Amino acid sequence: EAQVTQNPRYLITVTGKKLTVTCSQNMNHEYMSWYRQDPGLGLRQIYYSMNVEVTDKGDVPEGYKVSRKEKRNFPLILESPSPNQTSLYFCASSLAGVLSYEQYFGPGTRLTVT
């Protein structure tokens, strides 16, 4: 089954404790992206990757890191989480270029930072 998986689905952590949210896709997609979703603000892009070893900032990259060492995986790293990073996070993947309008989303990770 074609899918994007994320782990964990739910995470409660404390300020400053490093964490990683994993994302994996099995569709051989070149393009992968991370979004956060907050009430009233919709989905905002954090980082994206056009292919292996190619990443770039989205609209809200502060406080986040990513890496793309393999085509299928695109982990999101919070080196020192803060309460304003409490949010619902989605990973997405798609084919590259103009076909990136059709993105496949993971089930989401709800993060709470206390």
Place this chain on the structure above:
Amino acid sequence: QKEVEQDPGPLSVPEGAIVSLNCTYSNSAFQYFMWYRQYSRKGPELLMYTYSSGNKEDGRFTAQVDKSSKYISLFIRDSQPSDSATYLCAIFSGGYNKLIFGAGTRLAVHP
């Protein structure tokens, strides 16, 4: 000014009603316009897309783009309780390789 504006609702309608969901956008260069649907506790999924101006129909759903007024719409005919979800309009910016989303409109269709 936000690049894509969408009324967050919520919108509550009886089963069988015609639903109209709308967004406005600011950049006249955009060419790809999408509607994503998001059920509770799920990720968004692409419902329909339209290239440039015009209408596109898929069953009970019709997507409409008016580039002259920078207005995009989604119409749902004969709405069903299973249509209850959040609907997100989105625009693909090829120059920046990203989707720009509206805030989403939460729709509830009650029997």
